[in-house]
Amino acid sequence: MSPFFRRCSGRVTPEQAHRLVADGQAVLLDVRETQEWNAGHAPGALHLPLTRLMAGxxxxxxxxxxxxxxxxxxxxxxxxxxxxxSAAGLEATDVTGGMAAWAWQGLPVTGVNGSGGVIA
Structure with a gap:
């Protein structure tokens, strides 16, 4: 198992997350609400709001x-x-600082229409 992933859900930096996804070692799951996602998200990220995940x-x-x-x-x-x-037995981690840190580090952000996005 990669040192970035533990059943106890260790955390990664935005740069580590970007590298893991780019290398095909993981998928990026954006759990913000739809209006936040529409404003701007990481290219290639998947979307599932936490509220929907918690609802099953x-x-x-x-x-x-x-x-x-x-x-x-x-x-x-x-x-x-x-x-x-992680509690469900999956290999999962999260990004320290979230999309705010992602954008601050200069990593790509795109809007719904493919143009430059913003973090809402």
Whole structure:
């Protein structure tokens, strides 16, 4: 198991998350609400709001059987998501600082229409 992933849902930096996803070692799961996602998200990220996950929605098909890196705006909802997924036996972690830290580090953010996005 990668040192970035533990059943106890360790955390990764935005740069580590970007590298893990780019290398095909994990999928990025954005757990913010739809209006936040629409404003701006990481290219290639999957979307499932934490509220829907907690209501019993399944992971997106592309995330099933894969390592999951959860991300939200600041890191709180994604930490909860990583803990939930880890408790269910999945390899999951989250991004320290969330999308705010992701954007601050200069990592790509896109809007729904493919243009430059913002973090809402």
């Amino acid at each position: 929605a399944p992971l997106p098909a592309a995330a099933r059987g894969k390592r999951v890196v959860a991300i939200c705006r600041s890191g709180n909802r994604s930490r909860t998501t990583a803990d939930l997924l």
